[in-house]
Amino acid sequence: MTRPTLYSSAYVLPVAAPPIRDGAVLVGRDGRIAAVGPRAAIGWPEGTERVDLGESVLLPGLVNVHAHPELGFFRGALEDMSFRDWILRLVGAKRAALQDQDYAIAARWSCVEMLRAGITTVGATEASGAALGALLEAGMRGVVYLEALAPDPCHADAALATLQQAVAEMRARETDRVRVGVSPHAPFTVSDPLFASVAEYALAENLPVAIHAAESRAYRELVTGGALDFAP
Ligand SMILES: [Zn+2]
Numbered sequence: 001m002t003r004p005t006l007y008s009s010a011y012v013l014p015v016a017a018p019p020i021r022d023g024a025v026l027v028g029r030d031g032r033i034a035a036v037g038p039r040a041a042i043g044w045p046e047g048t049e050r051v052d053l054g055e056s057v058l059l060p061g062l063v064n065v066h067a068h069p070e071l072g073f074f075r076g077a078l079e080d081m082s083f084r085d086w087i088l089r090l091v092g093a094k095r096a097a098l099q100d101q102d103y104a105i106a107a108r109w110s111c112v113e114m115l116r117a118g119i120t121t122v123g124a125t126e127a128s129g130a131a132l133g134a135l136l137e138a139g140m141r142g143v144v145y146l147e148a149l150a151p152d153p154c155h156a157d158a159a160l161a162t163l164q165q166a167v168a169e170m171r172a173r174e175t176d177r178v179r180v181g182v183s184p185h186a187p188f189t190v191s192d193p194l195f196a197s198v199a200e201y202a203l204a205e206n207l208p209v210a211i212h213a214a215e216s217r218a219y220r221e222l223v224t225g226g227a228l229d230f231a232p
Pocket residue numbers: 066067068125212
């Protein structure tokens with residue numbers, strides 16, 4: 001329980017309704033929004049704390065629908081290259097430079113950066129699942145889509161089993177704000193049988209699904225026409 005708080009600012013953007021000049025948002029004792037409107041029109045209960053944000057814009061938290069929080073350390077390190085070169089170098093750099101614990105640190109740092117930028121909800125696609133702990137710790141919302149990667153059909157069963165085990169462990173930590181999903185990584189890294197089995201698993205378990213698709217022209221040409229110059 002906290003004191004009800006009235007936040008006022010030069011503009012309030014409810015998004016679902018037109019912008020409000022000299023607006024205010026009343027947050028009740030339960031932490032939920034109790035009223036939104038022009039500052040002069042909102043009444044507030046006795047004991048309400050008043051926070052005037054001045055010449056600012058007050059709006060709902062932004063949503064980043066696709067991010068890799070566990071890879072935050074590579075910001076600026078892999079720039080200005082083709083998609084093919086980029087992803088090959090990324091895989092090499094991950095193997096060479098990162099230990100398991102580094103993913104958790106990167107995910108925490110990524111959450112700090114997102115919150116500073118106004119992002120409160122994220123779709124986190126990850127191999128390690130490190131974003132789960134980071135989102136919970138940061139009080140953010142989101143879905144952590146655990147990746148499955150195995151281009152060789154012979155490895156499909158093992159990849160599915162690994163995914164299922166990790167997802168089961170992660171789901172024990174789910175909350176109302178943070179959910180767990182699955183991500184068959186991309187058309188060129190997941191075999192047909194693995195795609196089918198992950199889809200079946202997701203449907204049976206009611207898991208949200210994310211996938212990388214058409215990330216570049218070369219990628220599209222590989223998927224639609226089998227262009228070999230993309231293949232690693
Ligand atoms: Zn991605």
